[in-house]
Amino acid sequence: MSEVNQGMDVGYVAKLACIDLTDKEKELFQGQLDQVLHYVEQLNELDVADVEPTAHAIPVYNILRKDEVGMSLDHAAVMNNAPSSIDGQIRVPKIIDQ
Amino acid sequence: MAELHKLTIAELSELMAAGKCTSVDIVTDVLASIDATEGKVGAYLTIDREGALAQAKASDEARAAGSTLPMLGVPIAIKDLLNVKGQPCTCSSKILEGYIAPYDATVISKLREAGAVLLGRVNMDEFAMGSSTENAALGQTSNPWNLEHVPGGSSGGSAACVAADEAIASLGSDTGGSIRQPAAFCGCVGVKPTYGRVSRYGLTAFASSLDQIGPITKTVKDSAILLEAICGLDKNDSSSIDAEVPAFGKNLSDDTSLAGMKLGLPKEYFVDGMDPDVEKAVRDAVEHCKSLGAEIVDVTLPNAKYAIAVYYIIATAEASANLARFDGIRYGMRLDGRDPAELYGKTRAAGFGPEVKRRIILGTYVLSSGYYDAYYKKAQKVRTLIRNDFTEAFKQCDAILAPVTPTPAYKRGEKADDPLKMYLDDILTTPVNLAGNCALSVPCGFSATGMPIGLQIIGDDFQEETILKVGHAYEQTTEWHTRKPEIV
Amino acid sequence: MKYEATIGLETHIMQKTNSKMFCSCKYEYGAAPNTHVCPTCLGYPGALPVMNEKAIELICKAGLLLGCEINPNSKWDRKNYFYPDMAKNYQITQADQPICLGGEVTVEVEGEVKTFTLERIHQEENAAKNTHAAGASLVDYNRAGTALMEIVSNPCMHSAADALAYMTAVKQIMRYGGISDCDQEKGQMRSDVNVSVRPVGQKELGSKVEIKNMNSFAFIQDAIEYEINRQISVLESGGTVDQETRGYNPDRGETFIQRTKEDAHDYRYFPEPDLMPVKVSAEQVEQWRSELPELPSQRRARYISDLELPEYDAGILTADKDVSDWFDEAMKYTKNAKAVSNFIMGEMMRLISEQDIEISESKVTPEKLAEIIALIDSKTISTSAGKQIFEMIFIDGGEPKKIIEEKGMAQVSDDSALEGWADEAIANNPKSVDEYKSGKLGAINFLMGQVMKASKGKANPGAVMQMLKSKLDG
Ligand SMILES: [Mg+2]
């Protein structure tokens, strides 16, 4: 975890997470999260080179559904939940293809 | 007649079956109790008075027509992260402002099938991120035992409403202790079922591989009844497991002997900095179980001490993706922008509280390129070690006894601005979520300052019946669960 | 300096399922916006994904058709990025354990047989559809979450022609296999193209430029050619090609920069906790293999060896699955493969393109064509009459025999009638007769024509020829 010790750039990560932070927040979180990251470095004590990672505590396999069409939502309910819509479509600010 | 709101599911079911009271009587009584104490407790976000009375009336008619459903006419409070068709589901967050759930969570459908009455929606830490219900954007909840103190969290409202007799029972969710810890803080019984026992469909996800829904009740028997009602395979949840569901309620006998039972005591769970009152109460409880015939054996969970580190990597990583959907596009709050990116940034900045932002940022970071192996992958491997510890331990015992929390409920604001300190309090509950097995919390005493203390009884995968039996035997031979806070 | 281009394709194909990949919403092209949506494909709080069994079967069959190895243990991952067409702001996909590994496509490019290898095929979910209105964009989630598989080739192609041959073959195989209709207009087949250029002889590849999300084969070819030339000219002018993502503007016929390497996404892949891994047993794979349909290459071989059709015919008949199926159907009613082939390549192709309809809609059914061919072979009608009848039925429908009666199209072979016409032709055309007698044997064809004309095409050409010969030679 050598590179980890450099700590994180809260501003950059917040961008990845699409959350605008105030400078006050950035400063506060930077300190708090550096503490947390320092704390979790205790995991380096452990040699887990040949330990299998656990993604599911109690794994099962091949949970499949038949290819059958079921109920969809009432269109009006979907539109009522949308903050902004036009002609049955959900309106968003113009997407400038990035 | 006894004040109905103070009774249990089991007691009320008998009274209703015997025609001594109706569901309408119960709901009316509970609503009155809410009116009397809710001003102090603040457990509820929304109370569905008309709906509850209508459901109560319907269930009385059903009973008259011969229905004997297990939860018929019993009013239940719901943690505000469960989707109920036609109702808001705020998760105590501003970002879900205006969202109306278009579907029922599977546990809600099951409660309806069991005849329960949905009373209202109770407070929690925003998106279940917290241990004190102080991270709640829409209201403050107090501990009924001392209004200056926190009820615990994240299911603080679920525990507070039951402790204050503002509901007969409630549903909470437990990702790192969010049922057991508030249950302990408020003197209730709470069960975190084995992962996959209860469908997560309709439960707003915090950390998908850890979340489980479970009951918070006044007695172990009630937890057994409510758990039985919500368990079972669900085709809508790929992580739901096809394990047979025992009759948890009926199978609890009045025989309180623990003879022939081996109960493990993990030395690692008596951490330094632990409140002496808590340690004494738990050690007394262990002695009590011994007096009921149980054999106490020492077990070791050497990797449990890494649980906090592992938990706060895995849970926040999963959360960073699970909460990405709250973007102001399809539902909820929107602050507009010149382009989608600006809309996202402004909406999520205004919609999320500080703890949620902190955890999303931490989770985003541990997954980001160059850090995945160092943090997430490593945490998943240590998670394996933690699970293996339990597998080994359960070769030597039927269940494990431990404290739920290092301290009793503390004063509001005491830890609010020290996240790490707050996180460390989860040290005794998170190992079970990481391992996937089950555990319950049952009252086992009070601190010098009069705050409740919980005993944690941990079981192996799908061994809910065992921990309920131990919990029931302990509870029925002690009087802690009969005490009520002054305000009721 | 000489340069060589290296090209790899990431081809996204929508599988032919009734419901979406992880929810039971219907996929229907052109449905009213946001009418086939549910909590899962809208990314509502608490909703969960469950795998579509048919999609798994189809991607594995696609893999088997392309010679992939089926991974006995594959799993799901979340690919995180914010975009309005992505309901959850992550896409469920397969990162390090895809369900199909390797594979290859063998094609003929400008007469040369080439084999292009695949890296993998993985399953993922489709995005919603964005349309751009004035000052805003609109999102329709009907397509969100539909089953989408991504076929990733190795960087093993070197020209636009290679890429075209590869895509054409993949499309043909997917259609034959019933995996997808690959209708590009409906966005059922889209490709990202990776292009790099290096001086011939240089070991390491040049820096890779990705051109995103194109559906038209023609555009993809143009984009590749443009991009190769652009990169070469950059190198020749002493510059360096930047690793970047570009789009293609068909109006301008140019690619344009979309994203530089610097602001490339950090997708933060991690295992999808809401979905369990997929295990595929060897038995299951064999079961699926046994259900695979005959591929175009196999059909072509069968037509040539068993039916003794020329390679040319076999190639044309198998180019389109519907045509090939129609041909096979007709062969149930006749043995005369060449005649069926001639009619399909001639009248049928001409008429369906004139009428702009599918072969399946033709009023001439395989059975009726077989009947027409039988009537020709039995000399009841002439070939030309057969063609007329084919066209009549194609336009107005009807029964071959009826039409022959009504229009009196049966051939005449009896001598008395033929003799009359033959004598007439000889009498009226002394010049041709002299030429024939003086050795210009070809002149007989003119007389032949006269007889056919007189008989309104009903005379049996063979019989007429014999009659004329006997009269002139005798
Ligand atoms: Mg892809």
Ligand SMILES: [Zn+2]
């Ligand atoms: Zn759907």
